[in-house]
Amino acid sequence: MAATLPFSGSAVEGIVLSTLETKLPVYLHMFNLQTWRATTNRNRLDHWSEDQLPVLGIVCPGLAEEPRPLARHTHEFLTRWSVGVAMVVSARDTETTRTLAQEYTSCIRNCMMHNAGQLGQARGTDWLDERYDPLDWDDAERSLGAGQVQLAVEFHVKMGPPPDEIFEDVTSVELQMELIPLEDQ
Numbered sequence: 001m002a003a004t005l006p007f008s009g010s011a012v013e014g015i016v017l018s019t020l021e022t023k024l025p026v027y028l029h030m031f032n033l034q035t036w037r038a039t040t041n042r043n044r045l046d047h048w049s050e051d052q053l054p055v056l057g058i059v060c061p062g063l064a065e066e067p068r069p070l071a072r073h074t075h076e077f078l079t080r081w082s083v084g085v086a087m088v089v090s091a092r093d094t095e096t097t098r099t100l101a102q103e104y105t106s107c108i109r110n111c112m113m114h115n116a117g118q119l120g121q122a123r124g125t126d127w128l129d130e131r132y133d134p135l136d137w138d139d140a141e142r143s144l145g146a147g148q149v150q151l152a153v154e155f156h157v158k159m160g161p162p163p164d165e166i167f168e169d170v171t172s173v174e175l176q177m178e179l180i181p182l183e184d185q
Contacts, residue, residue: 007157009060012081013041015122016058016153020085020108023115027107033100036087050090050142054104057086057146064128064152075159078123085112086148094134097143101132105147112151126152 017039025035036056060083067077087104091097109127116125129150137144 007079007155009062009081010041012060012083012153012155013058016060016083016085016112017056019115020056020058020111024107024111027111028104031103031107033103033107053088053090053144055088057084057088057148059084059086067157070156077157077159078154079157080126080152080154083151083153084148085151086146088135088144088146090137090142090144092142094143094145097134097145098132101145101147103147105130105132105149108147109149112149121155123154123156125154128152 028035034054036054038052038055040055040057041059060081062082064080064082067079070076070078085108087101087108089097089100089104091100109130112125113127116122127149130148131150132147133145135144135146
């Protein structure tokens with residue numbers, strides 16, 4: 001099934017979030033990890049209070065590669081979108097935070113790959129990269145970190161006909177106007 005216009009990075013983020021909301025809690029339960037308390041789609045992941053953690057971040061910065069036309073003059077394309085999914089976590093020290101970030105990342109990766117064909121209208125998902133990073137934080141008592149999975153999610157996108165094809169049968173337009181006198185000032 002083809003996704004139709006308008007289709008954007010925001011739509012991709014929404015599809016990924018919907019999948020994670022329904023499927024990821026089962027994976028987290030396997031590791032005895034709590035579900036996330038907040039969700040974001042912004043690039044900065046280091047401005048969170050302790051009561052908001054863990055935070056799930058989903059960012060689609062755009063296409064992973066040039067769209068491929070499916071056939072000439074059909075306005076249908078095969079598109080691969082770059083998607084980063086991260087979990088920001090906090091623990092008592094750097095080592096525990098890194099381990100926690102790795103566990104959450106493992107759950108995200110497995111969830112996305114096991115459900116690759118169930119991402120709404122997605123045709124497939126590729127696992128491209130994974131990383132675990134410490135984040136700066138002003139709390140001397142705790143450590144902050146993030147685990148991130150980088151994916152490419154493929155969609156069949158149908159642009160639909162151009163506007164002139166939609167209105168090609170329109171030959172005239174009628175307008176009704178009412179003149180309203182201006183009041184003296």
